[in-house]
Amino acid sequence: MRFDILTLFPNLFESYLSDSILKRALDQELIDVKFHNIRDYSSDKHHKVDDTPYGGGAGMVMACQPLFDCIKDVKKQNSGPVIFLTPQGERFTQNKANNLAANNKEIILLCGRYEGIDQRVRDQLIDQEISIGDYVLTGGELPAMILIDSIARQIPGVLGNEDSQGEDSFSEKFAGKKEYPHYTKPAEYEGHKVPDVLLSGNHAEIEKWREERLK
Numbered sequence: 001m002r003f004d005i006l007t008l009f010p011n012l013f014e015s016y017l018s019d020s021i022l023k024r025a026l027d028q029e030l031i032d033v034k035f036h037n038i039r040d041y042s043s044d045k046h047h048k049v050d051d052t053p054y055g056g057g058a059g060m061v062m063a064c065q066p067l068f069d070c071i072k073d074v075k076k077q078n079s080g081p082v083i084f085l086t087p088q089g090e091r092f093t094q095n096k097a098n099n100l101a102a103n104n105k106e107i108i109l110l111c112g113r114y115e116g117i118d119q120r121v122r123d124q125l126i127d128q129e130i131s132i133g134d135y136v137l138t139g140g141e142l143p144a145m146i147l148i149d150s151i152a153r154q155i156p157g158v159l160g161n162e163d164s165q166g167e168d169s170f171s172e173k174f175a176g177k178k179e180y181p182h183y184t185k186p187a188e189y190e191g192h193k194v195p196d197v198l199l200s201g202n203h204a205e206i207e208k209w210r211e212e213r214l215k
């Protein structure tokens with residue numbers, strides 16, 4: 001899966017992609033992430049990317065020119081959907097992550113900043129608007145990282161243990177339910193014990209105990 005990220009702050013992604021599972025996925029070329037700094041596309045002599053809103057009001061709006069030029073340029077290398085991360089988008093769910101992973105080899109993620117982007121960019125160049133939740137952030141970078149993470153972990157080979165996809169929260173086995181309580185060693189910690197059934201070796205009983213506690 002190839003992701004092209006359009007952002008004013010590509011550095012924000014670095015630490016998360018430079019460690020752990022996503023680092024390994026990048027090293028193994030199971031995913032590829034390319035960054036495009038929207039500011040590099042500004043034809044303004046001061047590399048300006050924003051301007052005051054027509055009709056007045058607070059804050060600044062990301063202007064058409066850098067965004068049109070950046071998106072059109074990236075589209076030459078990535079034929080996937082252009083997704084804009086915004087609180088006004090459709091709510092991101094596990095189902096949406098599954099569908100994006102299953103149906104695309106390439107995805108373009110547009111991260112906005114300030115009060116918003118010029119509506120003409122949305123009308124002309126955006127295929128899909130996604131929200132990770134009903135709250136307002138300073139930009140779309142964290143939401144974009146969340147999309148990458150949730151999509152990448154479904155690609156075969158990205159998770160070390162091939163099984164931990166099917167075994168987890170949203171597996172068929174547990175019919176869309178989330179999780180049962182997890183415990184690991186030691187069997188007693190500061191007087192707090194692991195439920196006996198989990199130490200019993202009785203797999204039928206363990207399964208029953210877990211099914212009763214799915215949340």
Ligand code: 4FM
Binds near residue numbers: 086112117133143
């Ligand atoms: C988005 C700021 C676009 C400025 C944002 C612009 C968000 C969310 C979010 C902030 N994105 N789910 N919630 N973005 O708050 O996806 Cl131009």
